[in-house]
Amino acid sequence: MIIIPLEKSIDWKRPPLVTLFLILTCSAILFGVEHYENRKYAGLFDFYFASGLPRLELSSYAVTLYDEGExxxxKSLQQLLNTDYRQLDEPRRHFLxxxxxxxxxxxxFMERLHHGEIVTADNDEFRHWQVQRKRFEALTFDPVNKTYGFTPKEHKPLTFLTHMFLHGGIGHLFGNMLFLFLVGFTVEMALGSTVYLLCYLLTGLAAVSLFWAVNPASEVPLVGASGAISGLMGLYAGIFGLRKIRFFYSLLFYFDYVRAPALIMLPAWLANEFYQMLTMPDSNVAFIAHIGGLSSGGLLAVLLQRFSSASIDTAYLDAAKRDEDKQQRYRQAMQFLGAMNIPKAQKTFQELHAEYPDDRNILWQLYNALKHDPNSTEFYRILVKILSLNDIDAQxxxxxxxxxxxxxxxxPGKIALESARxxxxxxxxxxYGYPENAEKIVLTLLRSNPELADLDKVLFAVAVAWQKRSNRTKCAETVTLLQKYFPKSQMLYQAQLVVSANEF
Incomplete structure (x- = not known):
């Protein structure tokens, strides 16, 4: 069963830098380690299969496995070993x-090999085997995941941290980074980058500590960010609390979306991890680490709310609820307007505009409601605000x-807006084809502020607009004004070309 929160979308004006850094770091480490180890292994394999060791060691090892029921x-393996390793195809080389x-x-088996029980001293090739085996072991190395992964039986303090940045392959990395991206950016936006990174590391440490406590004798290295990511999921549920958010869930071949209080997802996630741990005991997935991460994340959320509530951006968490409330009130105001209940429409839109002064849609609808009372001071105030908008498109x-x-x-009789506006x-x-009002404005400016910069360009634009309307008279009048006020302007020459073109 998969349950993924999909409540928020990323605001790339304020990107989740720590989440992106973690994703890039884990990815770079995996691909860097793979490149490094692939080169080392290639040299190791080439030496081993050219050394003569395989027919002395691998053939005996195959017999041992056969005797153990594998x-x-x-015989088939021996035939394969008698073939030149460099001539084998890729599948058979991978098998060896x-x-x-x-x-x-x-x-x-390796203990018996080193004690001389596999290649014995009476073997004619014993000395050759000793030399080649020593040379081979000088080339061997511990994989990075073994060195820096967390091995409970023989762990090093540093591996409590380093295991979170290692992965077992591309599939393992992709699954973890997908969940980190979907959950992490929301938690980072809610907590801020510093607190978020600290919580990520703390829940990762809690996850690996629980894994160690439950499996103290394990010799299998634990790698992966899933414990810390589970911690983020616990944090997500805890800081959203009873706020309803949208989740995607998948059960076998069925999937759907559901809105539910975030907090109930924490026990659902925990139950899912316990269920998988009990029903898949041989799985390589560290379910107990996931449980440790989820539990510690939920606990951290409680501690943050109790002792450091200022570090939680509640406005960000409540944005969806506020948007839903905004849309509901907007629809109600539109219904009032449609039913010609103008006072209620005006009141509702005024309240919305006070809360969301940058929402142009609300501003225009407030203007439409106030048009029914054009002599009011509020109508004039909103009208001036609309005329002061920037980035107006053709629509x-x-x-x-x-x-x-x-x-x-x-x-009437005056235009009190600023000259630049x-x-x-x-x-x-x-x-955009409205020369009437453009002409009224330019005449006002010529009377009140003829020295205004680029006014000659405005006159030229008006002349072109009249030309497009096929109004020769108005076009010529505008060119005359241009000649009167700006006789040395380059715009005058271009305007005269417009008139002489006679494209009416």
Missing amino acids: DIDP QGMLLHMQHNAG TLKQLNDAFGYYLKAQ LRHLAILFAK
């Missing part, structure tokens, strides 16, 4: 390499043009 044919590694990790320009018309009606509006109106 499914292996010593696997046999060698299997033999090297068989403590009982909303018609609304802006209409709003400017209302503005002129509300302020009026210049910007005039260029927009001219560019």
